Amino acid sequence: MDTNVNVAENMNSKKPKSTFFEVLKDFFGKDLVRYIIRRVLMFIPTIFLVSILVFFVIQLPPGDYVSAHISALASEGEILTEDEAEAMRAEYGLDKPVIVQYGMWIRDIIWTPTDSQYYRIHHSHHNWKYSFAFGKNVWDVVEERLGITILVTSIIMIFQYAVSIPIAIYSSTHQYSVGDYVFSVIGFLGTAIPNFILAIVLMYLSYKWTGKANVGLFSQDMMVNGIHWYNFGEFLKRLIIPIIVIGTSGTCGIIRSIRAQMLDEIGRQYTLTARAKGVKERKIVMKYCFRAAINPTVSGLGGILSSLFSGSTVTALVLNMQIQGPQLLQALLTQDMYLAGAIVMIQATLVVVGILLSDIALAFLDPRIRYSGGSR
């Protein structure tokens, strides 16, 4: 009764839609919108904490770039004096306490003022500092591979969902069938065999069968002319092994989670009711069970993105793919801390954005989350 009155009032108040302010108030009064705003606001402190963690971690290796550089120079016969080394440290700000270095780092990334030297040269307000090993700005180095990394990761993610959802539905509707077992075994092996070995073995097999070892992501043509529609097919062909290698481990996880959820839902009362009512089996599965079963997968988007970055890092090293993974290893080994920091920071930010998006998507899918605040 009470709710009826509320609904009636709501309808009444909506009708005139008098002022802009009231429309705004109406909009922000909605649970969904309020939830989204709250989640977006929580994004900021999380990113801030991630940046602290990342900076702390890249600070850990003993020594700094200057000492690495000095020993490199020494091997070429040029020996720097202690004063020169100190001057070099001061030049890069490496002589200051860690907290000050962190402050300078994060301040310059967020906003480099217009009157700074960096802005005058690069016309950018975001200074990611200098990559010692590449002798370039960190952002210039990162930019080369950021696009391709995101492209590869997205293709693999689409593949994962496209493959795992049908398999999961099949496995749950045909529980304990031969197909179910086959997929389970493949999935288990996919998680159990380390990515890098799977990559090498697949490379070997493709070499044996096709006579070509497709190392790297790009053909000679692509290196020169870039990726266009005419050679996109070749690019995809080169992606097959990475997709299989990186995709299988995640696919197994998604399949198991959806399958378990589906089996739960299929056993529920409402499914029985729908079936008794004469609803078509296909509709029961797709419209009732699947919609309920997909929730954990949607909420796991951030985790899946994170595992894709992890998986692609090792695999890229073995397959010599031109994405961020090998760059990161190189940066870590040469103590190129700002480059390493930028790469880890960007990947972590993408994961946090993924978590944010999946939380919002979940709020659309499942109304309960909007009310409970969705705290996990």
Add this chain to the structure above:
Amino acid sequence: MSKKTRSKEDYYLASQWTLMARKLKKHKLAKISLLVLAILYIGALFADVLAPYGLDTFDSLYKDTAPTKIRCVYEGEFVGPYVFKKVKTTDKKTYTVNVYEDTSEYYKIGLFEHGEEYKILGLIRSDIHLFGVKEGSNGGTGAKVFLFGADSLGRDIFSRVLLGSQISLTIPFASAIISFFLGITIGSVSGYFGGAVDMVIQRIIEVIGAVPQIPLWMALSAAIPAGISTIKIYLYITIILSFINWTGMARIVRGKFLSLKNEDYVMAARLAGVSTWKIIWKHLVPGFMSYLIVSLTLGIPGSIVGETSMSYLGLGIKSPATSWGVLLQEASSVTDVATNPHKLIPIIFVTVTVLAYNFLGDGLRDAADPYK
């Protein structure tokens, strides 16, 4: 009392752990996995005895050789398992080196042969190996048996797999135990006290979870100083793995605490003046210990693959210390795999261990579920 009522009484009086053990016994795959893991760990414990050669023993004559063929029949006569010796001759005219098997003499394989000296668990000195090559039929020496072949320096891969398992099998286990205690402690503090403490801990967990694992691992491993002792590297890697793994455990513990802390029995304990610490460890933790053990088991495979990948990339265990990841460095290109497929053998051990832990974890999960 009839048999039926007694078994019923047994069932009702049985502790949670007895019930779990009973259910686990019915789970075939989990039982087999437990057996496999037991064999692997016992193998690691007695690796020095089981391995015919030491970690760094090499014979350049045998570099990259495929697994040694073990034959039983010599010139139409059954003599038991034996191997041939490899010999090297240089052609004086062309100065080319020929390596071939010398079939004029056979070397029997014997059990409990004397070999290199070692210490079991660093305590008992011995030089007896489970098997080894005896003297040749004509009194010659120097034949070798390589069950899994040899690596590029001529070291026995079988021995190195066994000795490497001492590191590869224990690091994930040790780090699981550490993250277990870290997770329980931090998770219980978060769940029990709630409020600001909870807020801060939850953010920290979220942040560590947000950074992709392998890049984080790589960054942390890069911090391991070069040239330190094996034991120190071992400790560092264990700490790195636990640092990343405790978050999952803490999250589970917190969830359980939130649902259990307002139960009547906890309130009763609090009113009776039991200390907070004791309430956590005596009254709350045992209530969901089984879940923790399940997630502990399911967390180990990830660490095994992680350690293997890191060592493979040269960021984890470094030679002279050996783990399965270090062994796999030998198989790092298509050429290696094409010419020396036996170098992939260590991968079988990684895969079997990971699968066994996964199946055992699944079995434990089913056993711990009171509704099944």
